[in-house]
Amino acid sequence: MVHHLEHHGLAGLSLSPLAEAVGTSKRMLLYYFGSRENLLAQALAASRPDAEAMFGTVHDAAGLHSAARALWEAITVGRQRGLVRMLLQLLSLATTQPEPYGALAADAVEVMVGPIAAAYVRLGHAERDARVRATLLVSGLRGLCQDRLVTGDTDRIDAAAHRLIEDATSPAG
Structure with missing residues (x-):
């Protein structure tokens, strides 16, 4: 199916x-x-990738970085890469047809943001800041996936994803 x-x-x-x-x-x-x-x-x-499993054991910046890299790999070359196409379609449909797709799209976003935000909280970030950082990571990687699907420029997109991950997971970032 x-x-x-x-x-x-x-x-x-x-x-x-x-x-x-x-x-x-x-x-x-x-x-x-x-x-x-x-x-x-x-x-x-x-x-979809199991964000809870990927980020649930994160207790330091290195673990956060590693989990984010694993997420990128899962959604671009791993088993979940096909999901990205469905997710991008769902998010697009939710903007024009919120009645049948809005709640489903919002849940698809939250199921990723929530566990990543919890990892940031465990690293000492305030709840709001943790959700902002998790949103930056999730939405940034999702946007890069879309760029990768549209352009096929994997080298440029992978470099951008690694930069995003570095910036989003660095202790000062």
Whole structure:
């Protein structure tokens, strides 16, 4: 299912072709997932990086830096790289169609920002500053992923991501 969504996109998603691709019926998809939005939520949850696991054990600046680098690798060359396409589509759809996509998009952002912000708090940052820094890291890396997908300039984008990570995870940064 996730593979189908990664390759066919979210805009104009019809459950009938998805059901056919995964060997079931539209009725069964709705039975199991309840709604198209819940199906999308479950697909995103099943394929996104586990930020809680990646950042949950961070207790120093080196660990934060390492976790951020691991996140970048996961979303660009790792198993979750296909998720980035779905996530970017979801965020775009949420700006023009907030009713069906807004809450799902907000959750997709928070599930990344929350655990990273908690890591910053453990490093001594105030809650607001921690959320600002986590937002900078998450949104910056996501924007760089979009640039990478659009331009294909992996060398430039990887260098920019490493600079962002250095700046966002340095004790003085």
